[in-house]
Every structure is written in structure tokens, then in C-alpha cells.
Amino acid sequence: MSFEKRKVSLTFQLGAGDFGAAGQDTITLDGLRCSVNVVHDGIQFARADVQVWGMSLDLMNKLTVTQKFFFEQRPYNSLRISAGGAVCFSGGIMEAWADGRQQPDVMFHVSAASGLVDLSQTIPPTSYNGAVDAGTVVLQIASQIGYGFENGGVNATLNTPYKPGSPKSQIEAICRDVDCNWTVDDVAKVVAIWPKNGARAGEAIPINVETGLVGYPAFTQGGLQFSTLYRPDIDYGRLVRVTTPFSAANGQWTVRALAHRLESNVPNGQWFTDIETSYLDSQA
Structure with a gap:
């Protein structure tokens, strides 16, 4: 694999405010030195830990996210990671800050997780009278947040379900009721379910x-x-x-x-x- 292909692009989108360029809320960083670790282990959704060097002080200040931001109930900033021309992560930023202890080699650190932004939206409770296919219910919830739906073979019925809360809470409750696996793919914008002893839909x-x-x-x-x-x-x-x-x-x-x-x-x-x-x- 050539050095040219080993290119990582980081796209940041502000949840509120802009970068000062005619209201622009999105910026893409190309060609900077960076280290990226994206993990998806099923315990949580995909998580990304990023270290990047060469950012301007103004940009680091604009993108800094600390715990006080959540006390102030600010909307999540978003991060999208593309490597070798393919997107490998998309999610909300949990924390981001500059580390200047090794000046002049200043590093900007970002921790992000998928499912933070779209799955935390406010939606109405989901309810049905009588028996209904579990996949049908998950499809309805996914559609409300603009996501597609992928069923890897779950064939189960819910009886008169009533599921309040966020999209994540509702889908978690349904999958717990029918004992199946699920995940959210923030890159493809898909909610996927599949049997406990199976795999997601698609060819091997x-x-x-x-x-x-x-x-x-x-x-x-x-x-x-x-x-x-x-x-x-x-x-x-x-x-x-x-x-x-x-x-x-x-x-x-x-x-x-x-x-x-x-x-x-x-x-x-x-x-x-x-x-x-x-x-x-x-x-x-």
C-alpha cells in the first residue's frame, strides 16, 4: 500500500455556531499528521480516539469540548473520519481538547462515539395494538431519524408494545424483548438487527x-x-x-x-x- 493511499481526512461539524466563514459549520482537515483508533466491540457502538497535530490555535479553541459543555446542554459536535478514500467512522464528539505539554509539538485529542447524535433525538413513544412484527417496529423508529433498516433474520412478534424514550432506548427495549443483537451504523445511516446466534445480513x-x-x-x-x-x-x-x-x-x-x-x-x-x-x- 502506497504512502499516498494512507491519507486520513477529519471532518468536523459544529452542533451550534460556525467557523466564521459565512456561517460555515463544517470543516475538513486533510494531510495532517494524525493517529486514529476506531473500536467496535458490541459493548457499545463504534468509538473513535483521534490524535492530530498541526491545527491552528483558533481551530482547536473552536472545537474544544469539555464536561461543562454538557452541563450547559450544548448540542454535540460531530466527527467523520475517512481513511484511504473510505469513511470508517461517523459520530458525536464526547470530548476534545489540546495538549500543549510537549510544545511546540501541540496535539489535539478527540474522543467520539457513534449513536450520540441521531439516536438521542426526541421522538414520540412507539405503540401498537395487538401483535406486530419486531422488525416492523424497529423499521418505524429508524425511519423517524432518517435511517435505513437491515434485518439479518429476526422473526419475532411483540404483543401490544409501548416503547417510550429516545430512539436508542426504544430499539434497545425491543431487541431485549425478542433477544436479538442490534447496532447502528452511523456511516451508512442504518439500524441493523440479527439473531443472537447469527450475523448481519449480507454475503460473507x-x-x-x-x-x-x-x-x-x-x-x-x-x-x-x-x-x-x-x-x-x-x-x-x-x-x-x-x-x-x-x-x-x-x-x-x-x-x-x-x-x-x-x-x-x-x-x-x-x-x-x-x-x-x-x-x-x-x-x-
Whole structure:
């Protein structure tokens, strides 16, 4: 992979205010030295930790987010990360601040999480009289926030459901009732559900040396661990098909955790995706 392809773009959007350029609330930073770690482990939605160097003092001040911002109930700023021409993260910023302890090498740190902005909107309670398909209810909630819906095989019925609260609270309650997995994809703007012992909808993604597999998989109690060159097409809950000289590792596996490790404008910088898979629904 060439150095040119190892380019990370950071797009910030203010929840309130502007950058002073005719009301512009969005700015994209290209070509700066940065380190990015995007993690999605199923415990929470995708999270991003970013360190970037070379920003102006004015811009760092404008983008700073500390705990007092939430006490003041300010709307979330947003971050979108594109690496190698593909978006790998989109979400709300939880905190952002400058670290000048190593001057003149000043670093700006950002922590962000998906699901913070759209899934915290205020929507009416969702209710039905009688029996209704769980997927139909999740689809209705997703539609209210402008998201698509993906059902990976959940076939369950709710009886006279009444779900108040935020979109996240409502969907969580439904998936708890029918005992299924779910996630939100802020990049594709999709809410996805799938059975506990299954995977998200879609074809299995090939994992082998030709597609970027680095070394060999390691076996765990729950499945496999392996690394590939950066793969933005792989996400939590997706099905992957592994092909290696280790025959026991070959077959289909469900992604239960992944992390993108990316560095731009760093000599010999990282450009990898670390993946953990589950034996659940593994097939030869």
C-alpha cells in the first residue's frame, strides 16, 4: 500500500455556531499528521480516539469540548473520519481538547462515539395494538431519524408494545424483548438487527492473503483473532470467510469486535484492522 493511499481526512461539524466563514459549520482537515483508533466491540457502538497535530490555535479553541459543555446542554459536535478514500467512522464528539505539554509539538485529542447524535433525538413513544412484527417496529423508529433498516433474520412478534424514550432506548427495549443483537451504523445511516446466534445480513466477506490478511489467525476460546491491512468494509456483526493454511480456522465466522489502527503522515505508520470473531454460526 502506497504512502499516498494512507491519507486520513477529519471532518468536523459544529452542533451550534460556525467557523466564521459565512456561517460555515463544517470543516475538513486533510494531510495532517494524525493517529486514529476506531473500536467496535458490541459493548457499545463504534468509538473513535483521534490524535492530530498541526491545527491552528483558533481551530482547536473552536472545537474544544469539555464536561461543562454538557452541563450547559450544548448540542454535540460531530466527527467523520475517512481513511484511504473510505469513511470508517461517523459520530458525536464526547470530548476534545489540546495538549500543549510537549510544545511546540501541540496535539489535539478527540474522543467520539457513534449513536450520540441521531439516536438521542426526541421522538414520540412507539405503540401498537395487538401483535406486530419486531422488525416492523424497529423499521418505524429508524425511519423517524432518517435511517435505513437491515434485518439479518429476526422473526419475532411483540404483543401490544409501548416503547417510550429516545430512539436508542426504544430499539434497545425491543431487541431485549425478542433477544436479538442490534447496532447502528452511523456511516451508512442504518439500524441493523440479527439473531443472537447469527450475523448481519449480507454475503460473507473474504479474508485471505490476497485480501490483506497479515500473518496467521490465533485461536481463542470464542473463535479467532487476526489482523488485516485496513478493511473499512468489515464491521461488527458481519460474516467473514477465512481461508488460511490452518484448516481449523477456515470457514465462516461472525465479527464480534474490530479495531482500525491508522496513522497518517507518520513514517512506517499503522494501517491495519484487528478482528475478533465468534464460533457462533460458524460453517465450513
